[in-house]
Amino acid sequence: MTSTLLKRGSAYLFVAVFAMGPLLLFVGSAHASGSRPYQTTRKNAGTPNSDVVKTDSSGVVISYGNSAITYNAPSPALATLGQALFQQNCASCHGNEANGVPANGTGGAYPNLVGLGPATIDFWIESGRMPAADPRSVQAARRVARLNHQQAIAIAAWVNSLSPSYPGIPTPNLKIANVADGAALFALNCAACHTIEGDGDALAHSTYAPSLRNIPATQVVEAIRTGPGNMPRFTGNLSDYQVNDIVKYVTSYIQHPQNPGGFGLGGLGPVAEGFVGLALGVGLLALVGFWVGERQ
Amino acid sequence: MSELHEHRTPVSLKGLSADDPHLAPAARNPQLVERVIALTFVAGTLLMLAFGWAYWINAMPWKLGATMGGGLTFYGIGLIAWAKYLMPKGPFVEERHTLANSDADRDAFAAAIVERGGGVVKRRKMLGGLLGGGLGIFGVVAMFPLIRSLGPLPKSTLFHTDWRSGSYAVDQSGRRIQVGDLAIGSIVTVFPEGTQDSERGQAVDQTVLIRISNQDFTTQKGRETWAPMGYVAYSKLCTHLGCPVGLYEQQLQLLVCPCHQSAFNVTNGAIPNFGPAPRPLPQLPLYIDSQGYIRAQRDYHTPVGPGFWERP
Numbered sequence: 256m257t258s259t260l261l262k263r264g265s266a267y268l269f270v271a272v273f274a275m276g277p278l279l280l281f282v283g284s285a286h287a288s289g290s291r292p293y294q295t296t297r298k299n300a301g302t303p304n305s306d307v308v309k310t311d312s313s314g315v316v317i318s319y320g321n322s323a324i325t326y327n328a329p330s331p332a333l334a335t336l337g338q339a340l341f342q343q344n345c346a347s348c349h350g351n352e353a354n355g356v357p358a359n360g361t362g363g364a365y366p367n368l369v370g371l372g373p374a375t376i377d378f379w380i381e382s383g384r385m386p387a388a389d390p391r392s393v394q395a396a397r398r399v400a401r402l403n404h405q406q407a408i409a410i411a412a413w414v415n416s417l418s419p420s421y422p423g424i425p426t427p428n429l430k431i432a433n434v435a436d437g438a439a440l441f442a443l444n445c446a447a448c449h450t451i452e453g454d455g456d457a458l459a460h461s462t463y464a465p466s467l468r469n470i471p472a473t474q475v476v477e478a479i480r481t482g483p484g485n486m487p488r489f490t491g492n493l494s495d496y497q498v499n500d501i502v503k504y505v506t507s508y509i510q511h512p513q514n515p516g517g518f519g520l521g522g523l524g525p526v527a528e529g530f531v532g533l534a535l536g537v538g539l540l541a542l543v544g545f546w547v548g549e550r551q
Numbered sequence: 552m553s554e555l556h557e558h559r560t561p562v563s564l565k566g567l568s569a570d571d572p573h574l575a576p577a578a579r580n581p582q583l584v585e586r587v588i589a590l591t592f593v594a595g596t597l598l599m600l601a602f603g604w605a606y607w608i609n610a611m612p613w614k615l616g617a618t619m620g621g622g623l624t625f626y627g628i629g630l631i632a633w634a635k636y637l638m639p640k641g642p643f644v645e646e647r648h649t650l651a652n653s654d655a656d657r658d659a660f661a662a663a664i665v666e667r668g669g670g671v672v673k674r675r676k677m678l679g680g681l682l683g684g685g686l687g688i689f690g691v692v693a694m695f696p697l698i699r700s701l702g703p704l705p706k707s708t709l710f711h712t713d714w715r716s717g718s719y720a721v722d723q724s725g726r727r728i729q730v731g732d733l734a735i736g737s738i739v740t741v742f743p744e745g746t747q748d749s750e751r752g753q754a755v756d757q758t759v760l761i762r763i764s765n766q767d768f769t770t771q772k773g774r775e776t777w778a779p780m781g782y783v784a785y786s787k788l789c790t791h792l793g794c795p796v797g798l799y800e801q802q803l804q805l806l807v808c809p810c811h812q813s814a815f816n817v818t819n820g821a822i823p824n825f826g827p828a829p830r831p832l833p834q835l836p837l838y839i840d841s842q843g844y845i846r847a848q849r850d851y852h853t854p855v856g857p858g859f860w861e862r863p
Contacts, residue, residue, distance in 0.1 A: 462803065
């Protein structure tokens with residue numbers, strides 16, 4: 256009698272202890288998602304603390320920068336065209352006012368674009384991530400851009416006209432860049448996620464750092480300065496000259512790697528190379544060995 | 552044993568005659584094989600000549616390698632084919648004589664050593680002792696490189712870093728970080744000023760400085776003053792195995808370790824929510840001085856990095 260009770264009791268205890276694990280996880284995740292301050296709107300990303308600031312007659316900044324990078328505000332003349340394009344391509348999620356509140360009224364699901372700066376708008380459109388293929392996906396993938404450069408600039412011009420902000424659309428001056436410094440800065444600031452070969456890698460929660468193999472110089476500057484998606488923003492801790500060096504390194508060595516064997520194997524490193532070498536080399540040697548040792 | 556020998560007829564090489572089937576070529580058409588082998592040798596010779604010529608005119612390395620490698624490959628193929636198709640088929644078995652010396656020889660050798668050498672060594676006790684002692688010391692000394700290869704003793708670095716009350720946070724180049732330097736969503740690796748170029752600074756003191764807000768931020772109860780103006784700082788050493796936790800995802804607010812994908816939540820005191828890391832990353836209490844520089848209130852409150860025996 257007592258032994259049955261004992262058995263049953265210990266079984267219940269066993270089940271209870273094991274049930275606690277998932278239960279705690281569930282409670283923990285609910286708590287975590289509630290307290291996480293998502294940064295969807297970041298006003299005035301980067302200020303024009305630059306050597307040269309050009310303003311038009313009414314005092315609006317049209318370009319700023321230095322000998323390394325010039326940031327240009329998109330021409331206000333394009334704003335009308337930009338508004339039309341925005342209504343066609345972007346407003347269904349970001350709302351008619353670009354404030355993240357769509358027509359049906361429920362805000363908060365999509366980012367507010369006002370005050371993000373032209374570089375952000377230009378980056379997302381010209382890298383093909385916007386208009387989004389699947390707005391609910393964890394991370395927008397790089398695709399062939401649906402809107403061309405002029406259209407992207409026009410949309411940026413209109414959004415910027417709602418609340419003029421920074422950074423502008425950058426033009427790096429790669430002629431004065433130092434590739435060696437760029438490599439060191441890349442290793443220090445970028446390689447952790449994008450890998451030292453620039454191929455990108457998986458991160459947490461189904462996100463990933465994309466490959467840098469095929470990205471124009473302008474978009475590299477935009478990404479560094481605005482921090483798209485989960486990428487951190489690099490502002491005060493990297494000067495325009497340093498960013499210029501990194502862009503030079505990315506567009507030269509990362510995008511045109513020197514593979515002495517002619518076969519980079521995805522830059523996955525000595526383990527992958529050794530594995531391929533072993534599989535191919537030992538396989539070939541085994542075939543030769545069979546031929547040599549074969550008897551009639 | 553008998554099974555192994557089943558298919559092998561033991562043949563006495565002395566008794567072989569010219570018409571013995573074992574001496575016939577293995578190929579059905581030896582003339583053709585001979586011609587093919589001759590061709591490979593000709594090709595190999597031509598490539599070798601080309602190699603000599605390429606060397607003479609100082610050609611590109613790949614031409615040197617291709618000609619010499621190709622020549623040797625053709626020679627090799629020809630030689631193997633020669634042995635395989637044109638040599639007698641075999642199998643031939645030849646008994647081997649015993650390699651060991653006879654017991655009598657060995658006993659005599661041992662006796663000679665004991666008789667002649669033993670007495671001599673016994674008479675030189677001191678020399679023998681000195682030699683033995685020297686070899687013993689050599690054995691001990693030979694352990695030194697092994698012990699030294701384990702590296703210097705960690706001493707107090709297990710428990711304390713170089714962060715002190717008032718240490719300036721500087722980046723890799725030694726520049727002090729000011730409150731206006733980082734925008735929200737930015738990250739930089741910092742060191743206590745003066746250690747950014749030292750091994751110890753790189754190994755023990757490295758810290759990630761992240762700006763997650765524009766206002767003072769509280770990660771946990773009791774840490775209300777630790778993150779002024781949204782600047783939070785965590786040790787960069789993973790609590791699992793000490794890898795640099797430098798992968799910051801600014802929307803998920805996660806710090807990810809590249810080695811085993813431990814993910815630390817930046818907003819709640821770096822409590823790990825995925826992966827093998829057993830403890831949160833220690834948080835460095837910061838303050839902003841009157842000139843706007845980011846400085847440390849004091850050292851970390853717990854040891855940084857992975858666990859160790861004496862960890863409290």
